[in-house]
Amino acid sequence: MITMEAFGGRRLHIAVVLAVVAVLWSVNTRSPPDSIVRTNADYDPCCAYPCDNQGVCLSYPDRSYVCDCTNTGFSGINCTSADFLTWVHHSLKPDPEKLHNLLTSDWWLWDVVNNVPFLSDMAMKYIFISRGDQVDSPVRFESDHSYTTLDAYFNETYFGRTLPPVPDHCPTPMGVAGPKQLPDVDELIKRVFLRRKFIPDPHDTNLLFQYYAQHFTHQFFRTNYTKGPQFTKGLGGVDSSHVYGVTEHHRRAIRLNKDGKLKYQIIDGEHFPPYIKDTPGLDMELPPYVPVNADTTFALGHPFYAMLPGLFVYSVIWMREHNRVCEVLKDEHPDWDDERLYHTAKLIITGEVIKITIEDYVQHLSQYKVRLRFKPDVIHGSRFQFHNRINVEFDHLYHWHPLVPDGIKVNESYYTVMDMAFSVKPVFVHGLDNFIRAMASNRAGKLSARNHGKATVPFLRKMLLNSRTIRFRGINEYRKRFGLKTFTDFMDLTGDEELARDLQDLYGDIEAVEFYVGLLTERDSPSLTPLAMVNIGGPWSVKGLIANPICSPHWWKPSTFGGDRGFEIVQTASLQKLLCNNMKSGCEGISFKVPPGTA
Ligand code: HEM
Ligand SMILES: *[C@@H]1O[C@H](CO)[C@@H](O)[C@H](O)[C@H]1NC(C)=O
Ligand SMILES: *[C@@H]1O[C@H](CO)[C@@H](O)[C@H](O)[C@H]1NC(C)=O
Ligand SMILES: *[C@@H]1O[C@H](CO)[C@@H](O)[C@H](O)[C@H]1NC(C)=O
Ligand SMILES: *[C@@H]1O[C@H](CO)[C@@H](O)[C@H](O)[C@H]1NC(C)=O
Numbered sequence: 001m002i003t004m005e006a007f008g009g010r011r012l013h014i015a016v017v018l019a020v021v022a023v024l025w026s027v028n029t030r031s032p033p034d035s036i037v038r039t040n041a042d043y044d045p046c047c048a049y050p051c052d053n054q055g056v057c058l059s060y061p062d063r064s065y066v067c068d069c070t071n072t073g074f075s076g077i078n079c080t081s082a083d084f085l086t087w088v089h090h091s092l093k094p095d096p097e098k099l100h101n102l103l104t105s106d107w108w109l110w111d112v113v114n115n116v117p118f119l120s121d122m123a124m125k126y127i128f129i130s131r132g133d134q135v136d137s138p139v140r141f142e143s144d145h146s147y148t149t150l151d152a153y154f155n156e157t158y159f160g161r162t163l164p165p166v167p168d169h170c171p172t173p174m175g176v177a178g179p180k181q182l183p184d185v186d187e188l189i190k191r192v193f194l195r196r197k198f199i200p201d202p203h204d205t206n207l208l209f210q211y212y213a214q215h216f217t218h219q220f221f222r223t224n225y226t227k228g229p230q231f232t233k234g235l236g237g238v239d240s241s242h243v244y245g246v247t248e249h250h251r252r253a254i255r256l257n258k259d260g261k262l263k264y265q266i267i268d269g270e271h272f273p274p275y276i277k278d279t280p281g282l283d284m285e286l287p288p289y290v291p292v293n294a295d296t297t298f299a300l301g302h303p304f305y306a307m308l309p310g311l312f313v314y315s316v317i318w319m320r321e322h323n324r325v326c327e328v329l330k331d332e333h334p335d336w337d338d339e340r341l342y343h344t345a346k347l348i349i350t351g352e353v354i355k356i357t358i359e360d361y362v363q364h365l366s367q368y369k370v371r372l373r374f375k376p377d378v379i380h381g382s383r384f385q386f387h388n389r390i391n392v393e394f395d396h397l398y399h400w401h402p403l404v405p406d407g408i409k410v411n412e413s414y415y416t417v418m419d420m421a422f423s424v425k426p427v428f429v430h431g432l433d434n435f436i437r438a439m440a441s442n443r444a445g446k447l448s449a450r451n452h453g454k455a456t457v458p459f460l461r462k463m464l465l466n467s468r469t470i471r472f473r474g475i476n477e478y479r480k481r482f483g484l485k486t487f488t489d490f491m492d493l494t495g496d497e498e499l500a501r502d503l504q505d506l507y508g509d510i511e512a513v514e515f516y517v518g519l520l521t522e523r524d525s526p527s528l529t530p531l532a533m534v535n536i537g538g539p540w541s542v543k544g545l546i547a548n549p550i551c552s553p554h555w556w557k558p559s560t561f562g563g564d565r566g567f568e569i570v571q572t573a574s575l576q577k578l579l580c581n582n583m584k585s586g587c588e589g590i591s592f593k594v595p596p597g598t599a
Pocket of ligand 2: 049077080
């Protein structure tokens with residue numbers, strides 16, 4: 001009886017599904033095929049970006065164009081009419097700004113979601129998949145061609161590119177909008193970016209956060225400036241090369257070759273990385289103006305990290321953590337050789353890096369009240385692609401130099417950014433732990449317009465020029481690409497009359513506002529950054545973290561990490577634990593926020 005009923009029930013089920021499919025099929029039949037549009041423009045009509053919803057514009061010599069809407073879920077001449085399923089999907093999708101306000105508000109539902117594992121998993125699955133869907137995987141573009149090339153995928157010396165460059169035959173640098181010549185960078189910097197008076201971040205963000213941002217992201221933001229701003233020296237994501245080095249040559253140079261550990265030396269009773277003289281063969285690859293002394297410069301996974309105390313601090317902590325993990329593994333597997341201990345510890349460290357980045361760092365950055373969790377298993381079996389490339393727009397978006405204050409107070413001393421450049425001396429004058437406490441109690445700057453300190457302006461200047469060399473499209477094109485509504489005018493962008501007037505003066509047309517300029521001049525949001533920066537950077541960031549191979553179904557299991565103990569280190573990692581395990585004097589109260597009561 002039971003089986004008969006089950007059989008009948010299933011048959012009915014199939015019939016209903018088939019009927020629904022048939023109905024959808026008929027509603028979903030494509031409207032007229034994409035057709036050629038003749039224009040009387042005297043330029044390539046694709047320069048005006050006529051195709052919406054990620055349709056691809058293809059033009060012909062008679063100034064006609066066609067929008068290729070294949071697989072966009074839209075059809076029509078400019079890919080503007082939604083197919084039935086797209087329409088349903090879009091009507092269910094919340095408005096990004098409303099969703100962001102909800103996610104960052106103290107809503108009772110978040111308490112429920114945070115405390116019910118099944119709901120929390122659903123929320124994380126939604127976040128991982130909806131963000132991941134917004135990133136091309138595989139990558140389609142690089143910066144030397146305004147159309148898809150096979151090189152974009154196979155030539156990994158290129159950064160990926162989310163929107164192809166503005167073709168260089170277009171009437172203006174932004175396509176058709178705006179002036180023939182973009183505003184002078186120095187004037188732009190003076191009017192829009194330069195700090196008048198330090199504006200602290202309103203979320204109590206400290207320098208431990210600022211340096212985490214820089215330390216973590218420089219493992220994959222590694223422009224090869226010698227070759228050009230479109231090329232990278234790095235790989236496709238979170239490879240922990242900021243701890244171990246990006247070439248095998250470099251990695252070998254800093255290994256101890258015993259018990260899986262990294263080389264270390266003891267200074268005042270504490271473990272520190274070796275000096276360059278102790279690491280023959282290390283690739284330094286620093287620009288010639290950077291002073292390097294083999295006897296006193298530290299040898300780290302990333303050579304630049306020996307040039308700023310805050311970056312050095314994280315390198316010391318991660319080196320100690322790696323060596324600590326090696327001891328745990330050796331205890332568990334006394335029979336393992338150096339090679340196996342090293343590689344397994346490296347997988348654990350990579351897991352810890354991702355866990356801390358999501359649960360401590362992105363949690364603070366986003367100010368979401370939903371607790372973010374590193375749970376790769378929630379997307380196993382879904383359409384999520386475990387592959388990633390770094391997009392050059394992401395590198396530009398992440399130029400977060402406004403976080404950097406003019407200086408740092410350490411006990412009774414004060415160091416300006418330039419006092420600290422090229423030297424890690426302050427760490428030894430005060431001691432590592434005191435320096436960490438100082439990083440925790442000094443405020444970082446607000447990520448906004450008019451907050452770039454003098455010391456970092458040269459890097460901003462070069463970045464803006466680079467974005468013009470590789471012909472980024474304007475902010476509104478990126479907003480469209482990431483499903484955000486476009487800005488209608490300068491007030492809509494900034495919410496600030498003076499800034500709106502300055503930008504109006506400089507650009508004339510909202511459609512001509514450059515990518516980075518639009519990101520930093522947008523009105524405040526409840527996060528550390530304005531909304532577009534969250535909703536454009538978020539997809540690249542989530543994709544980069546979760547597409548890591550360790551998150552994929554055949555990797556994400558105890559044996560990858562040397563067994564249950566190693567897997568547990570990954571699954572319980574936190575900023576607090578990282579510091580507690582590796583500071584001499586304890587870590588109470590240290591987080592990404594200044595302690596309560598700090599001025
Ligand atoms: C603490 C003070 C800082 C100094 C002195 C500094 C200095 C520099 C320098 C010298 C460059 C190379 C620029 C060039 O050659 O044109 C650079 C690039 C960059 N900086 Fe900073 N920076 C600082 C803080 C930060 C912070 C907090 C972030 C946030 C994550 C950041 C993000 C970047 C990025 C993404 C690049 C491009 C890297 C690449 O593609 O290779 N920087 N910075
Ligand atoms: C398609 O876009 C072009 C250029 O923006 C516009 O002139 C034209 O009216 C649009 N056509 C339709 C049917 O939307
Ligand atoms: C990648 O492209 C650049 C620029 O065209 C070229 O110089 C380089 O040789 C290419 N590399 C490979 C591996 O094809
Ligand atoms: C950077 O580019 C230069 C010039 O093409 C090349 O010689 C060098 O090998 C590149 N560096 C790295 C680390 O890829
Ligand atoms: C420096 O400050 C730390 C707390 O941030 C404190 O524990 C330490 O005693 C101070 N050292 C000196 C020499 O004042």
